[in-house]
Amino acid sequence: MENDKSLLKVEDLKTYFYSKEGTVKAVDGVNFSINRGETLGIAGESGCGKSVTAQSILRLTPKNGRIENGRILLRTDEKTVDLVSLKASGDEIRKIRGKKISIIFQEPMTSFSMVHTIGSQIIEVIRLHQGCTRKEARDRTLELLNMVGLSAEQAIDAYPFSLSGGMRQRAMIAMSLSCMPSLLIADEPTTAVDVTIQAQVLKLLRRIQKEKQMALIMITHDLAVLSELCDKVMIMYLGKDVEHAPTKELFSNPKHPYTKGLLNSVPKLHQGPRQKIEAIKGTVPSPYALPTGCSFHPRCPDFIPGLCDKEIPKLFDVDENHKVSCFLYQ
Ligand SMILES: Nc1ncnc2c1ncn2[C@@H]1O[C@H](COP(=O)(O)OP(=O)(O)OP(=O)(O)O)[C@@H](O)[C@H]1O
Ligand SMILES: [Mg+2]
Secondary structure, three states: OOOEEEEEEEEEEEEEEEEEEEEEEEEEEEEEEEEEOOOOEEEOOOOOHHHHHHHHOOOOOOOOOOEEEEEEEEEEEEOOOEEHOOOOOHHHHHEEEOOOOOOEEOHHHHHOOOOHHHHHHHHHHHHHHHHOOOHHHHHHHHHHHOOOOOHHHHHOOHHHHHHOOHHHHHHHHHHHHHOOOOOOEEOOOOOOOOOHHHHHHHHHHHHHHHHHHEEEEEEOHHHHHHHHHHHHOEEEEEEEEEEEEEEEHHOOOOOOOOHHHHHOOOOOHHHHOOOEEEEEEEEOOOOOOOOOOOOOOOOOOOOOOOOOOOOOOOOEEEEEEEOOHHHHHH
């Protein structure tokens, strides 16, 4: 891997789903890397492959899906492992899940079992990975629940359904941090909670990340979250990474017409209530009937006939850390 700090490197990842209706190329050649302590934001419209990218890293793709190509290199203290080469339900990936890489899902109800207390579930994760005594695991759980701002003595014996959405989300974060992973993936962690809680959860994530030098992949629709939280951003469209840039650069100097469209579809505070919001025209096409060439071309204001509808652009360098897959920058 490139440098001492590099933690995860994803190369030409392809994850496809198979069904009677056909093949969905949910992730179709995605590339990115992340250093220790760094935050990468992943954004793009619904159905662009953000969650499937996350599932692929953890090897949690649903049964009808398969990683068809690529490498996911994870650097641990001892060595570099290609997660794609591991058996999806084998011991090796199981040891990595939760311990080295952990995930927070959009809806914490799906991650907690309803029939066990929050405490017993976190304690079990800690014991599984760290082989400590029950007492030690319980103390650690109390510490974690405190850290995420819950009253630990109460939360530890509570059942998931008895907590409010915001509290459940905090408990979920506590569980995902229980083994202090080197990488946390947050897949839309705040869509199920209201705005005030959202701000608190983000603040919490940022604090913990700084304290623990944990790398974070933040999947979000929310551009404000990207700009506040992330060092760099990857924009996805229909399974492909279409633009990569440091966050500031992406917001001040977006290159891909799709990125420009995404940024323009958000109202700007300083322009007041009467501004015209230019959403991207059309909708994301069906994954079963992808356009030829660049899959964004039917919606693109800068479409070059004869080129964009014929060939697939590769990632071109516009600057040292700024890459874009668009023929305008060839
Ligand atoms: N189990 C599955 N079987 C078939 N297709 C699937 C499956 N899971 C996801 N897909 C498809 O893969 C594509 C990518 O889905 P994904 O969930 O990664 O999108 P996303 O970017 O996370 O969207 P959202 O912002 O709505 O969460 C979509 O076309 C989706 O329908
Ligand atoms: Mg998703």
